[in-house]
Amino acid sequence: MKKNLSKARSKSPFQKLNLKIKLSTLLLYFMIFALYAKNSSTERTRITLNLENVSVRQIMDEIENSTEFTFVYKVKEINTKRTLSINVNEQPIQVILKKVFFDTNTTYQVNNVDKQVHLSKGVISRLKSTREEDVFQEKISGTVSDNKGNLLAGASIVEKGSNNGAISDFEGNYSINISDKNAVLIVSYIGFQQQHVAVGSNAVVNVILLPSSQILDEVVLTALKRESSLKDTPISVAVLGTQEISDRQITDFTDLVDALPGVAINSAYGGTENSFIAIRGIGGADDYKPNGNPSVALHLDGVYQTSNAYLSMPLFDIDRIEVLKGPQGTLYGRNTTAGAINAITKGPTDEVEGYVNVQHGSYNFFSAEAAIGGPITDRFGIRVAVQTKQGGGFMKGAGAGRFSGFVPEGFKGVIPPVADPGVRDGFGDADLFAIRTTMTYQFEDDSDLNFKFYTSRDRGDTRQYDRVALEDDPKKSRNAGENNDPYEFYTNEYFAHKINVTGFSSKYHRNVNSNLNMDLIASYQKSDRLVGGNGDGTSFPRYQYAFDDKLDQSSFEVRMSDQNGGKLDWLAGIFFVNDYVQFTSNWNSLGVLSQYTSPYEQRRKSFATFVNSDWHISNELTLSAGLRYTNDDVKFKGKNIDLDPWGTSKYQATFKSPAPFSWDRDFEDDNVSGKLTVKYDFTNKLNLFASAGKGYRGGGFDGTSIFSAEETEPFDSETVIAYEMGLRYFTGRITMSLDAFKYSFKELQATARLSNDTNGRTNVGKAEVQGAEAAITALVFGNDKHTLKYNGAVTFLDSKITEFKSNRVDDVKNTIGDQLPGAPKWSATSSLRHMLSISKGTSLNTRIDFTHHGEESNRLNAGASNTAEGYNLLGARMGVDFVNGMSFYVYGRNILDEIYFLEANAGERLVGAPATYGGGIRYNF
Numbered sequence: 001m002k003k004n005l006s007k008a009r010s011k012s013p014f015q016k017l018n019l020k021i022k023l024s025t026l027l028l029y030f031m032i033f034a035l036y037a038k039n040s041s042t043e044r045t046r047i048t049l050n051l052e053n054v055s056v057r058q059i060m061d062e063i064e065n066s067t068e069f070t071f072v073y074k075v076k077e078i079n080t081k082r083t084l085s086i087n088v089n090e091q092p093i094q095v096i097l098k099k100v101f102f103d104t105n106t107t108y109q110v111n112n113v114d115k116q117v118h119l120s121k122g123v124i125s126r127l128k129s130t131r132e133e134d135v136f137q138e139k140i141s142g143t144v145s146d147n148k149g150n151l152l153a154g155a156s157i158v159e160k161g162s163n164n165g166a167i168s169d170f171e172g173n174y175s176i177n178i179s180d181k182n183a184v185l186i187v188s189y190i191g192f193q194q195q196h197v198a199v200g201s202n203a204v205v206n207v208i209l210l211p212s213s214q215i216l217d218e219v220v221l222t223a224l225k226r227e228s229s230l231k232d233t234p235i236s237v238a239v240l241g242t243q244e245i246s247d248r249q250i251t252d253f254t255d256l257v258d259a260l261p262g263v264a265i266n267s268a269y270g271g272t273e274n275s276f277i278a279i280r281g282i283g284g285a286d287d288y289k290p291n292g293n294p295s296v297a298l299h300l301d302g303v304y305q306t307s308n309a310y311l312s313m314p315l316f317d318i319d320r321i322e323v324l325k326g327p328q329g330t331l332y333g334r335n336t337t338a339g340a341i342n343a344i345t346k347g348p349t350d351e352v353e354g355y356v357n358v359q360h361g362s363y364n365f366f367s368a369e370a371a372i373g374g375p376i377t378d379r380f381g382i383r384v385a386v387q388t389k390q391g392g393g394f395m396k397g398a399g400a401g402r403f404s405g406f407v408p409e410g411f412k413g414v415i416p417p418v419a420d421p422g423v424r425d426g427f428g429d430a431d432l433f434a435i436r437t438t439m440t441y442q443f444e445d446d447s448d449l450n451f452k453f454y455t456s457r458d459r460g461d462t463r464q465y466d467r468v469a470l471e472d473d474p475k476k477s478r479n480a481g482e483n484n485d486p487y488e489f490y491t492n493e494y495f496a497h498k499i500n501v502t503g504f505s506s507k508y509h510r511n512v513n514s515n516l517n518m519d520l521i522a523s524y525q526k527s528d529r530l531v532g533g534n535g536d537g538t539s540f541p542r543y544q545y546a547f548d549d550k551l552d553q554s555s556f557e558v559r560m561s562d563q564n565g566g567k568l569d570w571l572a573g574i575f576f577v578n579d580y581v582q583f584t585s586n587w588n589s590l591g592v593l594s595q596y597t598s599p600y601e602q603r604r605k606s607f608a609t610f611v612n613s614d615w616h617i618s619n620e621l622t623l624s625a626g627l628r629y630t631n632d633d634v635k636f637k638g639k640n641i642d643l644d645p646w647g648t649s650k651y652q653a654t655f656k657s658p659a660p661f662s663w664d665r666d667f668e669d670d671n672v673s674g675k676l677t678v679k680y681d682f683t684n685k686l687n688l689f690a691s692a693g694k695g696y697r698g699g700g701f702d703g704t705s706i707f708s709a710e711e712t713e714p715f716d717s718e719t720v721i722a723y724e725m726g727l728r729y730f731t732g733r734i735t736m737s738l739d740a741f742k743y744s745f746k747e748l749q750a751t752a753r754l755s756n757d758t759n760g761r762t763n764v765g766k767a768e769v770q771g772a773e774a775a776i777t778a779l780v781f782g783n784d785k786h787t788l789k790y791n792g793a794v795t796f797l798d799s800k801i802t803e804f805k806s807n808r809v810d811d812v813k814n815t816i817g818d819q820l821p822g823a824p825k826w827s828a829t830s831s832l833r834h835m836l837s838i839s840k841g842t843s844l845n846t847r848i849d850f851t852h853h854g855e856e857s858n859r860l861n862a863g864a865s866n867t868a869e870g871y872n873l874l875g876a877r878m879g880v881d882f883v884n885g886m887s888f889y890v891y892g893r894n895i896l897d898e899i900y901f902l903e904a905n906a907g908e909r910l911v912g913a914p915a916t917y918g919g920g921i922r923y924n925f
Contacts, residue, residue, distance in 0.1 A: 045069075046090040056080045059100055063117075069093060069110075073119035076446050078106055079514040093117070094164055094179065104514045109158070109165055141175040142185060142205040144168045152189050152209065160184040160196065193732055210732065211784065228344035234624065234679040234689035236325040236726060236739045236773065238793070242346075245318050246357075247877055249845060249891075251367075251389070253277065253298060253311045253341060258851045258873060260323060261829050262773060262795035264822040265311075266858045266903065276308045279325050280340035280722075280801040281769045282743065283821025290529075290549045291581040291602045291703035292638075295338035295749075297328065301345055301452060303505045303523040304333040306553045306604075308581040309525070313501055314434040314456050315386035319346045319369045319825070325773075326741065327695025327722050330612045330626025330675050332557065333575060337695040337720045337745070347438045347450065348373040348381030354925055361891075361918025363426060365392035379442040386435045393428030393461055394487060394914055400539040401480030401490040408590060414646050415593070416546065418492050418539060420910070427494060431459040439612070447510035458499040464489055465537030465908040473907040474865065480539045486911040487897055490539040498530040511545070519559045526552035537908030542591040545705075553579035570613040577606050585705040595647035595660070598705045600638025606698065609632045624677040630670060637664040640706050655758060657708035667714040671696040687728050695720040702761030709759045716747045718763075733779040742770040748801075750821075752860050753811060764860065765803035767820055771796045787835040794828040801860075815860055824854030824870065841883025849875040858903045871900030871912070885924035892917045 045067050051059060057080035082104075088096055097108045109118040144155040151172030158165040159178050166176040176185070185205065188194040192209035199205055238260050240250065248259050254275060257265045264278045276294065277283055283295030290309045298305040300313070315321075322342040329335025350684050352374030360366050367390070373383025400406075404420035431670065434456035441449045466482060466489035474478040480490035503525030510518045519549070532546040559573035584599040612626035639662035642651040651659045675693030682688065699717040706712055714789060726743040747763045754760040775793035782788070799820040804812050833847040851873040857866050874896050879889030897915035904910075 004673060005663075016610070023073045045093055047093060047096055048089050048091075048263050049096065050087050051298065052085045053083050054085070056082050056100060059084075059086060063093065063096070067093065068115045069117055070115065071117050071119060075444055076442050076448055076511070077121045078119050079104070079446060079511055082514050085132075098179070106514070138182075138203075139177050140185070140199055140203060140205055141173070142207060143172040144174060144189065144209065145172055146192065147208055147210055150193075155187060155189040155207075155209070157207075158186045158188075161184050201710070210211055211782070228847060234622070234677050234687075234691065234726070234775065236724065236737075236741070238323045238775070240261070240323075242319060245315075245321060246707040248849065249893075250315065250318075250321070251387075252315055253343070255315075255441065256321070256323065256341065258853065259829065261793050261827040262325065262771075263798070264325070264824065264827075264853075266822055275311050277311060277341075278822035279323070279339040279818045280741070280743075281797045282745075283822060288883050289703040290551055290583055291604075292761070293698050295336060295603075295697060295698055297334050297336040297340040299333060299340060301343070301505055302332070302507065302521055302557075303503075303525070304555055304577060305525075306334075306577060307551055307581070309529060309551060310501070312458070312499065314387055314389075314432060314458075316369050316387035316434060317346050317383075317436065319344045320500070324401060325739075326724055326743075327673075327675070327693055327720055328629045329608075329630075329673055329695065330610050332559065332573065332610075333698050334577065334606065335608065335628055335630055335673060337697045337718055337743075345436065345438065345452070346371065346373070346383060346385070348375065348383045348440050350375060354383075354923060357920060357922040359918055359920025361392065362916040363392050363394050364390075365430070365916070365918060366390045373438070381440045383438045384435070385438075387432070388434075389430040389432040389460075391429050392916075393426040393430075394916070395427040395464070395466075395911075396485075396488045397424035397427045397481075397494055398488050398490050399423050400492045401482075403480050403490075403492070403539045408542070408593065411593070411646070411648060414648065415590070418541065421492065423493055423496055427489075428461045428463055431461075431496075445510070446481050447508065449817045450507040450509075451504065452506075453504045455502040456500070459496060462495040462497045462531055462533055463910065464491060464495065464533060465535070465910050466490070467537045467907045468496055468909065476905050478536050478538045478540055478542060479908065486901070486909070487914065489537065491534065492539040492541055492544075493532070493534075495532040497532075499527070500529075500838050501525070501527045505786055515562045517561045519557075519561070521557040524552070524554045526550070535908070540590065541588050544588045546586045546588075547583070547704075548586070549581065549583040551579065551581050553577060566616075568613060570611070572611040573609070575606075575608045575610070577604075579604050580590040581703070583703060585707065592654050593646070594642055594644050594651055594652060596640065596642045596644075596649075596882070598638065598640045598707070599635065600703065600706065602634065602636045602701065602703065604632070604634045604700065606633075622679045622681075624679070625674070626676075626693075627672070628696075629672050630698070632667070632669050632700075634667040634698075634714070635665075635698045636701040636703075636712070636714075638662065638666070638706060641671045655707040657710075661709060663706070663709070663712040665701065665714060666702055669699055669717045671698075671717060671719070673719075677894075685730050688726070690723075690725045692723050693721075695722055699747075699749070699763075700761075702751075704759075707758050708754075710754055711758065715749055715761055715763045718745065718749045720745045735777045736901045737773075737775045739773045740770075741772070742768070744768055750860055752806065763805065764815075765801060765805045767803075768819065769797060769799040769800065769823070771798055785837050789833045790831070791833075792828070792830045794826070797823050797825055797827075801824040804860075819857070821857050821859050824856040826852065826854040826870075828852045838880075843877070843881050845881060846878045847876070849873075849877075851875075857905070858905065865906045866904060868904045868909075870902045871898055872896075873898065873900075887922040887924075888919070889922070890917070890919040 047066060049062060064070050086099055101108060103123055107120055117156050144152045146152060153168055153170045153172060155168040157174050157176055164179060168174040170685040183199045185197045187207045189209055192211055195207055195209055197205055197207055250259060254265050257263050262280050265648045265709055266276055277296050279296050290307050292308060294308050298310060324340045326339055327337050328340045354372030356370045359366045369387045371385035375381045398423050400418055402419040403418045406418040407415055436454040439451045466486060467473055467479050467484050469484045470479045505523035508520040529549050534544045536542050555577040555777045557573060557575045558572055561571040569768045581602045584597060586597045588595050607626055608630040610628040615623045617623055640660055642649055642659035673696045675691060677689055677691040679687055697718040699715050701714055702711050721744045727738040730737040745767045748765055748767045750764045751761055752764050773795045778790045780788040780790055801815055801818050804815040806812050830850040831847055836844040838844055854870040855867055858867055873894050875893045876895060877891040879887050881887045894913060894915050902910045902912050
């Protein structure tokens with residue numbers, strides 16, 4: 001059906017809203033009035049068809065030619081090429097439709113008023129019998145009302161499976177001829193909770209609907225590569241929707257740390273530009289280097305991000321974020337041992353719509369975000385979204401302090417003195433701009449193409465470590481004169497980063513036939529980054545770095561699937577990714593009395609094939625099995641050069657390595673991994689699942705800075721055996737989940753101290769992680785005036801290193817039995833959201849958020865000085881939403897102004913943000 005958009009574009013949003021209300025009211029009145037006809041058109045209309053091996057489209061044409069009915073549907077959703085034979089004599093249209101579309105992914109709705117049959121995607125239950133004499137019909141009647149006794153006119157009543165339907169009249173009465181002795185009626189009404197009512201032996205069925213303000217919204221996700229509700233997904237997954245993302249101001253992957261329990265981040269040398277993320281304690285000893293293979297697989301619109309370098313990629317105009325916990329790999333993309341994070345952006349809609357959101361906050365923070373999208377033609381749609389962030393720096397730079405002008409003794413006039421950049425307030429400012437364009441095209445042959453192009457430019461300040469107060473510093477020689485103010489730091493240079501990310505992705509989807517779907521995903525992405533800093537949190541350039549890297553990646557994935565809710569759902573696919581990294585680390589070191597550089601390049605190719613199936617043994621029992629084969633091939637070459645600009649270098653003595661030297665190495669490995677899951681539905685509200693599987697993460701090479709030949713050696717692939725059990729309970733007012741899990745790792749990959757006293761990526765041994773998680777969402781109360789909802793989640797982790805390999809005997813003794821980095825024993829989040837209806841269409845929305853993040857270390861061999869204390873954060877948000885789409889809001893984060901540290905390492909530390917406040921205006925159109 002084609003749409004005429006010329007008039008719609010000339011109307012204001014207010015005119016369009018008023019027109020929609022008038023048209024909807026008129027249509028509803030007409031539909032109710034039509035119910036007073038004495039006889040149903042479908043009951044009067046009888047059809048005879050004797051057709052052999054014809055297409056569904058030919059059968060539809062015969063029905064249209066012999067009756068007053070016409071078919072209405074979207075070409076991409078309905079497979080009209082399927083062939084079948086049909087022989088019926090003087091049968092109602094409902095019987096014929098049930099024969100044509102049984103056991104397919106098509107549902108139908110017969111509209112007796114406008115003489116139309118509406119077809120859409122869905123699953124029709126298999127007929128017990130298709131013989132005309134076996135078709136059961138019985139008239140059921142009753143009323144539809146709300147919980148206060150008010151009769152509802154215009155409520156929809158549909159027989160589940162057949163989609164035989166009726167609409168309640170002015171007095172809430174309805175009648176419907178059911179076609180199954182075990183019929184279930186689906187009753188729905190705008191603003192009310194949908195009800196499923198079993199008819200049983202009752203001839204009169206009265207239905208009471210609860211307002212939607214008194215129920216919880218159903219969470220729909222695509223973690224299984226098909227749409228499914230949270231309760232039907234037998235994996236541990238957390239979902240953040242558009243509103244939650246906006247309220248919590250999640251603008252990149254790292255913001256998930258304080259939004260979800262069991263998620264942690266290690267920021268390595270300061271900001272998110274050199275970070276890695278952990279889920280359930282896995283990944284905290286992971287790789288912040290650009291050539292690494294992350295424990296947590298990041299995906300943006302289904303595209304795997306090959307490096308933790310993309311953690312700082314801006315997230316905006318997001319539909320939802322799905323966080324899958326535990327090993328993944330039998331459904332899509334790259335396999336991983338810790339989990340996967342999938343961010344799904346918004347695309348064009350059927351009508352022109354969008355939003356503008358502008359906010360201003362503490363420390364001169366400013367952000368603006370906008371999006372607009374809709375149809376250009378009946379087949380082509382487009383959406384454009386932009387984002388900018390500026391300011392917000394809460395740190396104070398105090399200059400070089402007591403190291404200003406410092407020159408090592410005996411080298412005056414040889415080594416340049418330490419520079420003093422002066423005092424600077426507001427360090428840490430953001431300077432970001434990003435844009436994304438999404439285009440969709442609908443072909444005639446049940447297929448569509450989705451194309452996304454995105455680019456971002458980041459010129460913000462790189463957050464720096466500070467040190468503890470001079471009198472408390474165990475390494476006073478590195479302290480420039482720090483006081484107790486954690487927001488003040490000393491430096492010889494204020495570092496800003498330069499990060500550019502550009503890429504595109506395309507997804508082609510086709511319904512090959514009613515039981516076979518094909519998805520093709522292709523992408524290309526590149527990034528240029530320049531990041532600098534001083535890892536010691538001091539103005540003394542003992543080891544001051546400047547990292548310059550260039551990344552590009554291309555990936556291709558194809559999946560074939562039959563996931564239409566039949567007895568056996570299956571998915572099979574292949575995945576290929578090729579990524580290339582050029583990396584140069586430049587060092588200015590008074591510890592080594594030299595400047596040196598380490599340029600290298602790495603090319604990695606990974607191929608995988610995977611299959612996953614869900615066998616619905618019965619209505620209650622489902623068995624799922626997945627298998628994956630992976631092959632990794634990595635080539636790594638480079639060189640190390642001691643520039644020795646002052647003729648004073650101690651490089652060889654420090655790193656126990658000759659200089660210069662070069663290397664050219666290969667690594668290849670393959671693996672078979674898989675997963676087995678059993679799910680049992682005790683009722684439609686309660687289910688239990690258990691799974692066992694093996695995860696794999698490919699080996700490779702260390703890649704920050706290569707100072708010795710030992711660091712050029714490859715490390716082996718990491719494997720994990722994972723067990724999990726979960727319980728799900730869902731009603732209209734409460735959702736609850738409980739999970740218990742246990743992981744056993746071999747060849748654990750981590751950054752550890754090597755024999756030359758540098759940090760390198762290697763296999764450190766074995767580790768175990770076990771724990772439990774619980775989450776609950778509850779509608780505390782809800783009526784026409786007030787709604788109060790509660791969300792809470794908690795994670796408990798018990799992790800330990802059971803085997804540790806090192807050339808240092810003391811490291812082995814001190815590390816075995818330690819908990820893993822990034823694995824706090826307890827973490828929790830909690831939120832309370834209240835909605836007060838002020839007047840029709842206007843509401844006051846208030847929420848309070850609480851986060852607890854337990855004590856955690858950020859590295860192996862962690863002592864007391866390498867452990868960051870736990871912290872609690874309290875935030876609040878209040879906004880007024882108007883019926884015209886306008887919203888005004890204010891917010892506060894860390895409103896108790898708690899001083900907390902994201903990381904601690906001996907004397908240096910990375911402080912979290914203090915109390916910040918702000919407000920904004922949003923307009924949805």
